[in-house]
Every structure is written in C-alpha cells, then in structure tokens.
Amino acid sequence: MSAAQSTPQDSSTPRTALVTGASSGIGEEFARRLAQRGYGLVVVARREDVLHALAGEIGERYGTDVETLPADLATREGLEAVAARLRRDGTDGVPPIDLLVNNAGRGDGGVFAEQDPDEIDAMIDLNVRAVLQLARAVLPVQIARREAGETARLGVVNVSSLAGEPAANPGGSVYGGGKKFVTLWSESVAAEVRRKGVQVTVVLPGFVRTDMTRKVQDQGLPEFAFVPKEQIVRETLRAWSAGRSQVVPGGQYKTADGLLRVLPRTLVRALARRMA
Numbered sequence: 667m668s669a670a671q672s673t674p675q676d677s678s679t680p681r682t683a684l685v686t687g688a689s690s691g692i693g694e695e696f697a698r699r700l701a702q703r704g705y706g707l708v709v710v711a712r713r714e715d716v717l718h719a720l721a722g723e724i725g726e727r728y729g730t731d732v733e734t735l736p737a738d739l740a741t742r743e744g745l746e747a748v749a750a751r752l753r754r755d756g757t758d759g760v761p762p763i764d765l766l767v768n769n770a771g772r773g774d775g776g777v778f779a780e781q782d783p784d785e786i787d788a789m790i791d792l793n794v795r796a797v798l799q800l801a802r803a804v805l806p807v808q809i810a811r812r813e814a815g816e817t818a819r820l821g822v823v824n825v826s827s828l829a830g831e832p833a834a835n836p837g838g839s840v841y842g843g844g845k846k847f848v849t850l851w852s853e854s855v856a857a858e859v860r861r862k863g864v865q866v867t868v869v870l871p872g873f874v875r876t877d878m879t880r881k882v883q884d885q886g887l888p889e890f891a892f893v894p895k896e897q898i899v900r901e902t903l904r905a906w907s908a909g910r911s912q913v914v915p916g917g918q919y920k921t922a923d924g925l926l927r928v929l930p931r932t933l934v935r936a937l938a939r940r941m942a
Contacts, residue, residue: 683707683764683767684710684748684804686710686770686796686800687710687771692825692874693767693770696823696902697720697724700765700903701724705730707724707731708735708751709721714736720732735751748800752804753803755807762808764818764821765819766821766823767822767823768800771793771825772789775841790840801855805822808820809862822865822867824867824869825869826849827871827872828914830843830846852866852911867911868912869905870913870919871914871919872893872915872916
C-alpha cells in the first residue's frame with residue numbers, strides 16, 4: 667500500500683520524531699524535549715554505544731519508545747539507511763515520522779586554500795547533501811498522509827546557523843556557505859509545502875556550548891555570546907508549532923541578525939577583510 671493510501675492516524679496516536687546528531691549537544695536536547703512532550707523517538711548518530719545509553723535513559727525517564735539507528739550520514743550507506751526509515755508510511759506497523767529534526771553537522775573551518783579537500787567534501791556531504799536527501803525522503807510521505815486525512819502536525823526542522831548570514835565569512839567559507847544554502851533552501855521548501863499542510867522551519871543559532879564550538883570556548887569567548895542549547899530547542903519547537911519558517915534563538919542574535927539585514931554589504935565585506 668502506498669503512502670497516499672495509508673489510513674490516517676487517530677489524534678491520540680503517539681507522535682514520532684527522528685533526530686539526527688542525537689548523541690550530544692543540540693540534537694540530544696531535541697531528543698529529550700520531544701520525549702518530554704510525548705513523542706516516540708528515532709535517534710541517529712555514529713556512536714552506537716552512546717545512542718543506546720541515551721535511549722535507555724530517555725525511555726526510562728519519560729516512558730516513551732526510543733529506536734536507535736546508528737549511521738554515518740556522510741556516507742552513502744548511512745544516509746540511505748536513515749532515508750529508508752523516513753520513507754516508511756506506517757502501513758507496515760512501524761510508526762511513520764511526524765517530525766524530522768535535521769541536526770547532524772560538522773563545523774570545520776580554516777583558510778579555504780589550506781583546507782583538506784576530503785574534509786571539505788565530508789562537511790558538504792553532512793551539512794548539505796544529507797539534510798536535503800533526508801527531507802526529500804520524508805516530505806512526500808508526510809504530504810500523502812495529510813492528503814489521506816492526517817490531522818497532527820507534520821514537518822521538518824533544519825538546523826542551520828547565523829554563520830551563513832554575513833556577506834563574507836573568512837575562515838568559515840565552506841561552513842558558512844553551506845549553512846546559507848540550507849537556510850535559503852529551507853525557506854523555499856517551507857513555502858512549497860505550507861499549502862499541503864506540512865511545516866518546515868529553519869533555525870539559525872549563534873554560538874552554543876557544544877563539542878563543535880570547543881575551539882571558540884577555549885579562546886575565551888564571553889558568556890553573553892553563547893545561547894543555552896535548552897533555549898535553542900525551546901524557541902525552535904515553539905516556532906515550528908506556530909508555523910514559522912525561520913527562528914533565530916536568543917535576543918543577542920536576533921539583534922545581530924537584524925543588523926546584518928540593514929548594514930550595507932560593502933561595509934560587512936570590508937570588516938571581514940580586516941578581520942581575515
């Protein structure tokens with residue numbers, strides 16, 4: 667039976683979310699807060715032992731079902747394994763995915779001409795290609811479920827970054843460029859699927875204390891530059907539930923985002939050249 671033929675779930679049926687990069691940081695926080703809200707989970711990350719420990723803890727604390735799916739999304743095999751799970755429409759007894767949280771990513775930086783080509787490819791594979799392919803796997807299923815009468819909220823959250831918003835980002839050209847792509851693409855897809863009853867939201871965090879930002883933490887960045895991961899997840903889920911296509915968590919970064927929108931791009935580029 668195809669997704670379009672699937673029977674709509676009753677409103678009392680538990681929701682299911684799939685979270686990538688769930689073993690630590692923002693992804694782990696998404697998993698915990700969604701479980702707290704009553705969602706069943708599919709948690710995805712490379713570290714199988716950490717995933718199993720997290721699943722056991724969340725399941726015991728919140729009484730929710732947690733499925734572990736160890737996968738490296740930068741590889742073809744890992745990406746296809748997760749995409750296959752997202753394409754399941756519930757007709758085989760396996761809960762379909764109501765919310766995909768595309769969180770997995772890596773933040774390698776450096777002068778572009780000095781970066782390892784293989785590392786560049788790996789970052790693009792994870793930060794861009796995997797995000798697109800996973801959304802492409804789940805959105806047709808969600809649209810078909812809505813057409814079949816599903817009434818619960820369905821959609822995708824994509825974790826981007828404010829690093830993609832400046833006119834120039836020396837030392838972070840590949841990372842920032844990839845995140846800018848994800849932001850623009852997410853906004854476009856959100857417009858495409860909104861009338862079909864599916865919600866796509868992109869979140870643009872600033873600095874947050876995770877393993878990815880360990881280097882800037884060690885450099886002594888002031889405390890006000892960091893937004894707690896709990897706040898990022900809280901504001902993101904609120905924005906997704908409210909039907910907003912974009913959210914910038916944290917007052918300081920909302921202000922920064924506003925300034926980037928009004929400052930002349932020539933001025934931003936000049937400042938970037940001086941900082942390079």
